[in-house]
Amino acid sequence: MTHHGLMIDDIDRRIIRLLREDGRRTVSDIAIEVGLTVAPVKRRIDRLESSGVITGYTAQIDMTKMDSALEAVVELRVAGNLDLEMILAVAEDVPEITEVLALAGDPDAIARIQAENIHDLQRVVNLLRTNGRVTGTKTLVVLDSWSRYG
Amino acid sequence: MTHHGLMIDDIDRRIIRLLREDGRRTVSDIAIEVGLTVAPVKRRIDRLESSGVITGYTAQIDMTKMDSALEAVVELRVAGNLDLEMILAVAEDVPEITEVLALAGDPDAIARIQAENIHDLQRVVNLLRTNGRVTGTKTLVVLDSWSRYG
């Protein structure tokens, strides 16, 4: 059996690491770092993007620095097999839900919520609970957070 | 009591949303979107960065598209009061740990791990368990994931 994914070499890995550390690094800066010229680095980044390894770029936000911002993690338990689509059917339309993970174990999934206040949070949790196959939730308010690439 | 944080108005919020959707958007593009010129938008972004609302920019990576990549969530239970620094003392030196959340409730914290394989995962979980005040862990392998800004 051969690789089904893309071939990723060490230079690709270094490019990925550099772009994780700073998603706004310029191509020419990266080129210097990895010891190539701009053109091949640009081609590699384009390939990583179009093949879905790099799915996008985003600004990292410290919600605690904003007025009345609240982050929470909601553990979800689901009847029967979990397919992520079921949760996403709700999540995509609720802007407060920023991320969903389907898990092997208990809980079956985790949703992350960024709400303006506790009432917003309650509303979003209720939306998740309303989903027919969600049998239970546990909401955990985030007190502090750290991210490697933040 | 007055606001301790920065004053963030609606335009700031739109800028943040645009940069979350695409962290590489140009200032001039954002200026068009929010109906201002480049100079004030640049000033706002600089202010959001230096005040710590925007903590950085990063590329979003789909680990499943790379060879042998595995993501997991580890729930942590801790003796006594949790201060995040305690966990971070371990996490910062372990590149597989990408994020740590301190929570109000049970579990006391969550760590996210990106490992090459199951042995890497085991090693990292053991590093966390070795911390004197971690009394228990539960490891959940991520089967599928979705992120709004990804």
Place this chain on the structure above:
DNA sequence: GCTGAAATGCTTGGACG
């Protein structure tokens, strides 16, 4: 796969109303 060069456009800083 790579280098190198040219045209275009963006960014950054400053001065000013």
Place this chain on the structure above:
DNA sequence: CGTCCAAGCATTTCAGC
């Protein structure tokens, strides 16, 4: 907040090895 200007870079594309 806006405009304008100017210098410096980055991006992008197109050649060629």
